[in-house]
Amino acid sequence: MKLFDADLWEEIFDSLRKNRTRTFLTAFGIFWGVFMLILLMGGGRGLETMLGENFAGAASNSGFMIANTTSEPYKGFRSGRAWYLELEDVERIRNTVPEISIVTPTIRRWGARALANDKSCGISLLGQYADYSLVDNPKIKFGRALTDADGLQHRKVCVIGSRVAQELFPDTENPCGQFLQIDSINYCVIGVSGKASGGINIGGNPQTTVYLPYETMRQMYNRGNEVDILALVAKDQYPMSEVQYRVEALLKRVHMIHPDDTQALIKVNTEAIFSMIDNLFAGVSILVWMIGLGTLLAGAIGVSNIMVVTVKERTTEIGIRRAIGATPKDILTMVMSESIVLTLIAGMSGISLAVAILQVLENATHAEYPSAQFQISFGVAVGASLLLAVLGIIAGLAPALRAMNIKPVDAMREE
Numbered sequence: 128m129k130l131f132d133a134d135l136w137e138e139i140f141d142s143l144r145k146n147r148t149r150t151f152l153t154a155f156g157i158f159w160g161v162f163m164l165i166l167l168m169g170g171g172r173g174l175e176t177m178l179g180e181n182f183a184g185a186a187s188n189s190g191f192m193i194a195n196t197t198s199e200p201y202k203g204f205r206s207g208r209a210w211y212l213e214l215e216d217v218e219r220i221r222n223t224v225p226e227i228s229i230v231t232p233t234i235r236r237w238g239a240r241a242l243a244n245d246k247s248c249g250i251s252l253l254g255q256y257a258d259y260s261l262v263d264n265p266k267i268k269f270g271r272a273l274t275d276a277d278g279l280q281h282r283k284v285c286v287i288g289s290r291v292a293q294e295l296f297p298d299t300e301n302p303c304g305q306f307l308q309i310d311s312i313n314y315c316v317i318g319v320s321g322k323a324s325g326g327i328n329i330g331g332n333p334q335t336t337v338y339l340p341y342e343t344m345r346q347m348y349n350r351g352n353e354v355d356i357l358a359l360v361a362k363d364q365y366p367m368s369e370v371q372y373r374v375e376a377l378l379k380r381v382h383m384i385h386p387d388d389t390q391a392l393i394k395v396n397t398e399a400i401f402s403m404i405d406n407l408f409a410g411v412s413i414l415v416w417m418i419g420l421g422t423l424l425a426g427a428i429g430v431s432n433i434m435v436v437t438v439k440e441r442t443t444e445i446g447i448r449r450a451i452g453a454t455p456k457d458i459l460t461m462v463m464s465e466s467i468v469l470t471l472i473a474g475m476s477g478i479s480l481a482v483a484i485l486q487v488l489e490n491a492t493h494a495e496y497p498s499a500q501f502q503i504s505f506g507v508a509v510g511a512s513l514l515l516a517v518l519g520i521i522a523g524l525a526p527a528l529r530a531m532n533i534k535p536v537d538a539m540r541e542e
Contacts, residue, residue: 153433154473156426157518161477161511164419165503169485171415173501175408177492189262190367191329191395192357192374199385210382210391212354220359223377226370229360231258232341234350235330241287241295241337243307248294251331252309254344262358263322265338270303270318277317278340286318290334309337312347323495329356329395367398423518427470430522434466459528463520470519471512478511 197208212232220230236252257275265272265286277284285307287295296302305316314337322333330336344350361370371394376386384391448458482502489501 150433150469153429154469154476156429157423157470157473157515158426158477160419160422160424160426161474161515162481163422164415165478165481165507165511166484167415167419168412168507169481169501169503170488171408171411172503173485173488173492173499177496177499178404187398187401188361188363188365188367189397190359190361190371191397192359192371192378193329193355193393193395195391195393197384197388198390199388201385201388202383204383210384212357212378214352214354216354216357216378216381219377219381220357220374224370224373226362226365226373227359228362229258229261229358231256231262231358232354233259233330233356233358234341234344234348234353235355236344236348237331239309239337241291241307241309243295243305246295246297248291249335250288250291250309251336252339252344253330253336254339254341254350256341259358262360265318265333266321268319268321269301270316272318273338273340278342281343281346282340283312283314283343284317284340285314286320286338287316288320288322288332288334288336290332291337292316292319307337310347314339329358361398367396371396423514426473427518427522430466430470430519431525434462434522435525438462463524466522467516467519470515470522474511474515474518478508482508 192212194210194212197204197206197210200206214232217230217232220227234254239250239252240247241250255273256278257273260272267286268289270286273284273286276282287302287307292302295307296305299305302316302319306313307316308314320333320336320338339347357374359367359370359374361367375392375394378384378392379386379388485501485503489499492499492501
């Protein structure tokens with residue numbers, strides 16, 4: 128078979144044109160299957176990269192612990208008792224649980240308002256040490272993050288979320304060096320966090336949060352030794368679930384809480400969250416392939432059925448071709464070529480439309496998620512093209528074998 132045999136190609140397209148409605152409906156099955164497969168794969172990849180961007184910078188083996196009211200009476204204390212984590216708990220954990228690489232406290236205040244340039248916005252306040260950036264990276268967009276020196280010297284400085292910067296300093300691209308007022312206290316802006324609202328945000332929405340040095344906020348609001356959140360990072364070889372269990376046992380023993388009280392301490396395990404997300408996307412990927420391949424298979428069956436009908440309609444023509452010298456191989460080539468061309472044209476159209484829609488989605492999300500990638504890779508596109516060719520061969524194989532076995536005498540009798 129010559130690849131660029133003009134007569135063969137003209138014959139293929141002439142056969143497809145003669146039955147346009149049937150050709151379109153048959154091709155649509157392949158088109159829709161490929162379109163959905165590529166669109167779902169690209170959409171899943173885009174969502175995964177967007178979610179990954181939200182969680183970027185968060186330690187995957189971290190955990191958070193928050194005090195809650197007790198649910199069990201213990202050693203003379205009634206149930207429903209309010210208790211608080213203490214600053215001393217940080218040293219207790221460091222000295223007792225060697226599997227922990229980082230333990231850092233956080234204090235918070237919700238419902239505050241920040242004022243600047245005759246503008247105001249609602250904010251959350253978080254007091255943190257500098258090492259909290261190892262738990263969850265603030266993704267500094269302008270300026271710098273908080274340092275240990277800021278806390279030791281009780282500096283009135285702050286890092287603000289991106290939405291706070293937009294609302295208080297709308298005409299300033301980089302507000303570092305500007306001042307804002309919170310509860311009648313002036314703070315100098317030293318940094319702007321670029322962290323998005325998704326991901327692991329234990330203390331609130333980072334876009335509307337103002338971060339203060341821990342010691343500064345502790346002094347300004349007279350918090351004493353109370354701690355609202357303890358953030359932990361386990362060493363690489365230790366799972367956070369086991370480390371949290373040891374920390375929980377220690378805190379319950381120190382604060383006189385029943386060992387079986389499941390309500391007294393709220394635990395968040397990011398390791399479990401990351402694992403759940405990985406399993407979710409693995410399941411989505413399998414589902415996408417099942418849906419796409421199932422639709423493609425249905426389309427291939429449609430192509431095969433239509434080729435059977437075509438062969439039956441052209442029985443006399445095939446018989447005459449055989450009578451004047453066409454070999455079984457020539458008949459096989461004719462039918463297989465028509466099946467492959469129909470499949471490839473429909474499939475390539477589906478790929479092209481899906482890629483165009485994915486590009487629109489990528490452009491639409493680029494402003495908020497610069498690293499989001501909805502487009503499929505070149506390897507996936509090549510794999511899809513090869514899959515289409517294989518489906519075209521499979522779809523046309525049975526009708527082609529039937530056409531190849533037609534004898535001139537039988538064809539004339541059929542007429």
